[in-house]
Amino acid sequence: MAPTLEHTYATAFGELAFAAEPDIPAGSKVTWVNEPLARELGLDADFLKTPAGLQWLTGQAGPESNTYALAYSGFQFGQLSPVLGDGRAHLVGELAGKDLHLKGSGTTMFSRPGSDGKAPLSAVWREAVIGESLHALGLPTSRALAVIETGETVRRRSPLPEPAGILVRVAASHIRVGTFQFAAMQCEPKTRSDLVEYALNRHYPEVKNAENPALEFLQAVVKSQAELVAAWSGLGFVHGVLNTDNVAISGEAIDFGPCAFIDAFSRDAVYSSIDRQGRYRFKNQPAVTRWNLTRFAEVLLDLIDEDPNRAIDRATFVLEGFEDFYQDAAARVFARKFGLDVQGAPADILAEVYALVEKTFDLLEVDSLDFTGFFRVLAENEEGIELPEALGQMSSHSGLLKEWWAELLRLRAETGTSEQAARELMEQANPVYIPRNLALDAALRAVEAGDQEPLERLLSAIREPYKHKPGCEDLESAPEQSRFFRSFCGT
Numbered sequence: 019m020a021p022t023l024e025h026t027y028a029t030a031f032g033e034l035a036f037a038a039e040p041d042i043p044a045g046s047k048v049t050w051v052n053e054p055l056a057r058e059l060g061l062d063a064d065f066l067k068t069p070a071g072l073q074w075l076t077g078q079a080g081p082e083s084n085t086y087a088l089a090y091s092g093f094q095f096g097q098l099s100p101v102l103g104d105g106r107a108h109l110v111g112e113l114a115g116k117d118l119h120l121k122g123s124g125t126t127m128f129s130r131p132g133s134d135g136k137a138p139l140s141a142v143w144r145e146a147v148i149g150e151s152l153h154a155l156g157l158p159t160s161r162a163l164a165v166i167e168t169g170e171t172v173r174r175r176s177p178l179p180e181p182a183g184i185l186v187r188v189a190a191s192h193i194r195v196g197t198f199q200f201a202a203m204q205c206e207p208k209t210r211s212d213l214v215e216y217a218l219n220r221h222y223p224e225v226k227n228a229e230n231p232a233l234e235f236l237q238a239v240v241k242s243q244a245e246l247v248a249a250w251s252g253l254g255f256v257h258g259v260l261n262t263d264n265v266a267i268s269g270e271a272i273d274f275g276p277c278a279f280i281d282a283f284s285r286d287a288v289y290s291s292i293d294r295q296g297r298y299r300f301k302n303q304p305a306v307t308r309w310n311l312t313r314f315a316e317v318l319l320d321l322i323d324e325d326p327n328r329a330i331d332r333a334t335f336v337l338e339g340f341e342d343f344y345q346d347a348a349a350r351v352f353a354r355k356f357g358l359d360v361q362g363a364p365a366d367i368l369a370e371v372y373a374l375v376e377k378t379f380d381l382l383e384v385d386s387l388d389f390t391g392f393f394r395v396l397a398e399n400e401e402g403i404e405l406p407e408a409l410g411q412m413s414s415h416s417g418l419l420k421e422w423w424a425e426l427l428r429l430r431a432e433t434g435t436s437e438q439a440a441r442e443l444m445e446q447a448n449p450v451y452i453p454r455n456l457a458l459d460a461a462l463r464a465v466e467a468g469d470q471e472p473l474e475r476l477l478s479a480i481r482e483p484y485k486h487k488p489g490c491e492d493l494e495s496a497p498e499q500s501r502f503f504r505s506f507c508g509t
């Protein structure tokens with residue numbers, strides 16, 4: 019049997035959570051359960067695959083339905099949409115302090131006019147695989163608990179129908195920057211102060227008794243977002259749609275629809291077919307996150323200080339800390355990738371590591387090198403202090419490469435990192451396996467045709483990302499044609 023879910027958010031915020039029934043078509047089946055996650059949550063994976071498990075996962079198990087569509091607003095590609103909300107998603111409840119949430123579960127009062135409330139099976143799986151990969155790589159992220167096939171079809175990328183699915187996901191919460199924007203525009207001021215208190219209790223209890231809770235909350239979200247985006251930089255990960263409704267205040271990655279890990283490196287990498295101006299390209303992610311946080315600060319100002327000018331000064335001071343948090347976090351992320359032990363290192367060393375990150379990007383970009391492959395080759399270098407031959411073969415700019423290598427060795431010496439320590443750091447920071455774009459795409463096409471095996475194989479590799487897995491060699495690198503890959507945003 020499965021536990022009873024809580025509804026603390028919906029109970030506390032009736033003006034932000036509206037009763038809404040999911041549409042679970044007859045014949046729907048749970049076709050995949052995330053067994054490690056089920057275990058972590060104390061759930062029985064075998065039960066979840068049964069018809070009773072399907073009912074529990076979709077909020078239909080009790081005598082009455084307690085499922086909700088959540089309200090939020092959002093700046094989408096820079097333009098404010100005052101009312102968005104779960105238009106094809108439902109909150110089922112909370113388990114162990116986390117949200118259980120459906121996507122692709124039918125229309126609600128927030129549905130986009132004329133839209134079907136559904137999700138293509140391939141989009142459901144893309145989110146499931148990427149979430150598992152980010153989690154295995156140590157990043158905070160929402161994760162798929164299960165995939166449901168409904169037997170229905172949807173039309174997205176072509177006039178041809180494709181199978182539909184429902185994602186059952188688990189997230190720290192679904193409180194977004196856009197939730198606060200909605201509360202600011204549509205609710206009494208008390209809703210926002212209650213929401214700050216609720217969010218602090220749930221996500222940042224260490225600062226919940228602060229003298230100025232709204233200011234401390236802003237500070238905590240700024241820091242966690244800076245760390246999140248720095249971790250993405252370290253993986254060459256492009257979220258895809260960093261609208262304010264896709265920014266969770268918990269600091270987890272959510273709603274990474276048309277996301278991808280970069281193969282051939284370019285700072286301008288953008289994978290989403292709807293991001294025509296490249297607003298959310300790789301190199302813009304820190305600046306765009308700062309922009310999103312500024313929109314967040316705007317709707318907290320009156321809670322920060324009743325004097326508007328003082329409130330702006332205080333919020334600005336916190337926002338200005340974003341760059342420092344980001345650079346510090348990015349320097350630490352890349353230090354591990356470079357094999358540098360920076361524990362206890364002074365700020366000037368971290369600044370030098372950060373400068374080396376930019377030089378690395380130059381080196382990768384000038385030859386469009388494979389981001390993940392470059393770092394893994396570095397981790398597996400057998401040549402000690404000699405410039406690794408394999409890197410020499412990858413790069414056609416030997417001058418740049420030699421300079422870069424000399425700088426890396428200088429920082430190793432400066433930080434007193436032994437060869438052994440360097441190798442250990444790099445082997446645990448530079449993955450062998452990420453969901454390569456073309457391999458993921460091929461696996462998604464297979465699942466649409468009824469074959470789940472390629473996805474299961476990909477999952478087994480990315481779940482242990484730092485270890486070579488016999489039989490998965492084809493998933494270790496990107497084929498040449500991946501340079502031209504662009505993910506379709508048919509969510």
Ligand SMILES: Nc1ncnc2c1ncn2[C@@H]1O[C@H](COP(=O)(O)OP(=O)(O)OP(=O)(O)O)[C@@H](O)[C@H]1O
Pocket residue numbers: 102103104105106107125128129130133134135136137259263264273274275276509
């Ligand atoms: N198929 C759909 N049917 C009804 N409403 C939809 C559908 N797809 C998106 N919407 C709604 O349109 C608005 C903007 O959606 P957005 O593009 O952010 O999609 P989303 O469902 O939130 O997907 P993602 O998780 O990838 O961000 C949201 O209110 C969303 O619920």
